[in-house]
Amino acid sequence: MRRDEWRRREHWRRHGHDRGGNTEWIALGAAALIGAAGAAYYLQQQPQRHQAHRPPDSAPGRTARQRTFGRYAVVSRTVTIDRPRTQLYGFWRDFQNLPQFMENVKAVTPLDGEVTRWTIEGPMGRDVQVETRIVEDRPNELIAWRSVEGSDIDTEGRVRFRDAPGGRGTEVEAVVAYDAPGGEIGRWIATIFQKEPAIQGRRELKRLKMLMETGEIATSRNHHSARRGGQ
Amino acid sequence: MRALTWHGSHDVRVDTVPDPEIMNPRDAIIEVTSTAICGSDLHLYDGVIPGMMSGDILGHEFMGRVVETGPKSTLQKGQRVVVPFTISCGSCFFCKKHLYSACDNSNPVENQDITEGLYGHAVSALFGYSHLTGGYPGGQAEYVRVPFSDIGPIVVPDGMDDDQVLFLSDILPTGWMAAVNADIEEGDTVAVWGCGPVGLFAVQSALLMGAARVIAIDHYPNRLALARKLGADVIDYKQTHVLEALMEMSGGLGPDAVIDAVGMESHGFAPDTVLDNIKQTVGFGADSGHALREALMAVRKGGRVSIPGVYGGFLDKFPTGALMEKGLQVKTGQTHVQHYISELLKRIEDGEIDTTFLISHRLPLEEAPKGYYNFKNNQDDWTKVVLKTGKS
Ligand SMILES: NC(=O)c1ccc[n+]([C@@H]2O[C@H](COP(=O)([O-])OP(=O)(O)OC[C@H]3O[C@@H](n4cnc5c(N)ncnc54)[C@H](O)[C@@H]3O)[C@@H](O)[C@H]2O)c1
Ligand SMILES: [Zn+2]
Numbered sequence: 001m002r003r004d005e006w007r008r009r010e011h012w013r014r015h016g017h018d019r020g021g022n023t024e025w026i027a028l029g030a031a032a033l034i035g036a037a038g039a040a041y042y043l044q045q046q047p048q049r050h051q052a053h054r055p056p057d058s059a060p061g062r063t064a065r066q067r068t069f070g071r072y073a074v075v076s077r078t079v080t081i082d083r084p085r086t087q088l089y090g091f092w093r094d095f096q097n098l099p100q101f102m103e104n105v106k107a108v109t110p111l112d113g114e115v116t117r118w119t120i121e122g123p124m125g126r127d128v129q130v131e132t133r134i135v136e137d138r139p140n141e142l143i144a145w146r147s148v149e150g151s152d153i154d155t156e157g158r159v160r161f162r163d164a165p166g167g168r169g170t171e172v173e174a175v176v177a178y179d180a181p182g183g184e185i186g187r188w189i190a191t192i193f194q195k196e197p198a199i200q201g202r203r204e205l206k207r208l209k210m211l212m213e214t215g216e217i218a219t220s221r222n223h224h225s226a227r228r229g230g231q
Numbered sequence: 232m233r234a235l236t237w238h239g240s241h242d243v244r245v246d247t248v249p250d251p252e253i254m255n256p257r258d259a260i261i262e263v264t265s266t267a268i269c270g271s272d273l274h275l276y277d278g279v280i281p282g283m284m285s286g287d288i289l290g291h292e293f294m295g296r297v298v299e300t301g302p303k304s305t306l307q308k309g310q311r312v313v314v315p316f317t318i319s320c321g322s323c324f325f326c327k328k329h330l331y332s333a334c335d336n337s338n339p340v341e342n343q344d345i346t347e348g349l350y351g352h353a354v355s356a357l358f359g360y361s362h363l364t365g366g367y368p369g370g371q372a373e374y375v376r377v378p379f380s381d382i383g384p385i386v387v388p389d390g391m392d393d394d395q396v397l398f399l400s401d402i403l404p405t406g407w408m409a410a411v412n413a414d415i416e417e418g419d420t421v422a423v424w425g426c427g428p429v430g431l432f433a434v435q436s437a438l439l440m441g442a443a444r445v446i447a448i449d450h451y452p453n454r455l456a457l458a459r460k461l462g463a464d465v466i467d468y469k470q471t472h473v474l475e476a477l478m479e480m481s482g483g484l485g486p487d488a489v490i491d492a493v494g495m496e497s498h499g500f501a502p503d504t505v506l507d508n509i510k511q512t513v514g515f516g517a518d519s520g521h522a523l524r525e526a527l528m529a530v531r532k533g534g535r536v537s538i539p540g541v542y543g544g545f546l547d548k549f550p551t552g553a554l555m556e557k558g559l560q561v562k563t564g565q566t567h568v569q570h571y572i573s574e575l576l577k578r579i580e581d582g583e584i585d586t587t588f589l590i591s592h593r594l595p596l597e598e599a600p601k602g603y604y605n606f607k608n609n610q611d612d613w614t615k616v617v618l619k620t621g622k623s
């Protein structure tokens with residue numbers, strides 16, 4: 001295993017002793033809601049820096065109360081889609097399908113071999129290019145990709161397909177990590193992905209679910225020139 | 232086209248807006264012939280439901296003719312249809328279980344974030360309601376875009392009047408499901424709070440399902456008279472102590488099942504209501520829950536609680552003790568209209584159910600604001616307002 005890859009994996013693991021930046025953020029949100037009187041109480045509830053050692057539970061590491069992914073922002077979400085694994089794997093494996101449900105991805109172009117170029121829409125009409133290589137491909141089970149050196153974003157992701165219990169279809173679990181570089185691009189990537197990582201991720205998987213289960217993606221616009229999504 | 236649009240609390244207007252277009256393959260466009268104002272619309276009118284935007288087209292009870300179809304619609308131009316107020320895909324986990332109002336795929340993803348935070352899960356979409364439930368333009372208009380038109384709309388024979396079938400879109404199935412959720416058994420006494428359209432249809436349905444006795448509660452003489460006509464006994468909560476009366480009228484046992492057909496804007500002068508109203512006015516996301524609290528106190532031990540009345544936020548002083556210690560069973564939800572609609576159409580065709588008794592006023596669409604005003608402020612006489620577009 002390459003050293004940087006090892007380091008990356010290490011970051012993805014649960015770190016019981018790290019600062020829970022996320023917990024703090026939630027506490028602040030709650031404080032804002034309950035008003036000034038209650039804020040003092042919530043702000044006192046700082047995450048513990050040194051948590052007693054506990055036996056691991058069954059939950060995925062990314063749901064830990066105190067977690068860190070090093071420099072990476074992580075987007076993850078699981079959704080159950082009432083379609084067979086083979087169909088969902090096949091749809092995702094053709095990366096050119098991704099822009100159908102990923103709002104920020106404008107196009108995916110195959111280059112040579114296992115490399116594809118993703119064109120991601122940036123602010124004020126600026127596009128960002130990311131070239132990714134498939135690093136693991138287990139038919140009907142898992143696809144993992146990573147950006148090649150020199151891409152505008154250092155990112156890796158994987159999507160896993162599992163049979164859902166009781167004939168409910170397939171559990172699709174997607175985890176994507178980004179390292180925002182410096183500079184202007186870095187700033188807006190940080191804005192999109194670190195501010196609301198969960199929102200972006202879940203919206204995309206929900207769109208995929210709609211497309212697979214109903215053949216279309218719901219919109220409440222009722223004419224073509226209207227604003228999108230009724231927002 | 233002309234449409235009734237929302238501009239703020241107690242400010243609705245008929246405006247000229249762009250005609251709807253087919254957006255998705257399963258869509259159809261309906262030319263509306265009749266559309267009604269619902270008690271749920273009053274929550275929007277009063278501004279107690281969050282997520283409304285100026286210019287939103289209201290209306291979720293409507294019917295009309297198919298004028299355009301998307302490539303995957305199963306409807307045909309010219310067909311006359313009643314459209315369920317719940318927008319459902321028909322193929323997700325929930326729709327397959329016939330829990331249509333829990334559909335996962337009808338609420339646009341951008342609109343799901345708020346209820347995912349507020350309720351733990353995103354809710355499905357409804358026509359002409361808040362952006363929390365999709366922000367779909369509604370049916371108090373000349374034309375409506377109907378998504379998933381192969382699942383929702385039911386074709387009605389030309390021989391039947393609009394007024395006979397319009398309420399299949401919401402309040403008839405809602406009253407019916409309210410009674411279904413009360414799990415009525417032979418000999419049951421069922422108490423219904425609220426004699427608005429939903430409460431009255433719940434009274435009618437409970438009697439059809441074999442309740443020995445239905446007791447309807449309200450304070451409007453005319454609405455109570457309608458309940459009595461349907462076969463209910465009535466309690467006027469302004470002249471009678473409801474809890475005491477219900478105990479005495481049910482042999483000291485308490486009603487076997489209770490139905491809250493009032494919802495989040497419960498009236499009354501009890502201290503809980505006054506506090507709830509203050510919180511609602513200052514925008515606390517609080518529900519007024521006097522009727523629900525009273526229903527939970529009244530129902531017998533091991534009894535059933537059915538809640539068709541709409542709640543959107545939080546309720547304090549909720550009697551969890553009564554709920555647990557009496558071993559109650561609670562069923563609620565937006566109506567799974569698609570599950571009940573064909574059975575109810577059949578009952579109307581067979582003459583078993585009449586819905587026209589409810590309509591007190593028919594107005595042209597242009598006079599919709601007057602309809603809202605009176606349905607809100609003159610509830611006793613204005614039991615149900617149907618708006619006509621002049622099309623047929
Ligand atoms: N679950 C659903 O899918 C669904 C569908 C339609 C309507 N609804 C809801 O059902 C409720 C009733 O709808 P509607 O159209 O009949 O409304 P409505 O406003 O016409 O009727 C409500 C009635 O409740 C009475 N009331 C108020 N406070 C009361 C109290 N404390 N005790 C007894 N009666 C009281 C009022 O006097 C009024 O007659 C509303 O909350 C509405 O949003 C739910
Ligand atoms: Zn309604």
Ligand SMILES: [Zn+2]
Binds near residue numbers: 337
């Ligand atoms: Zn569905």
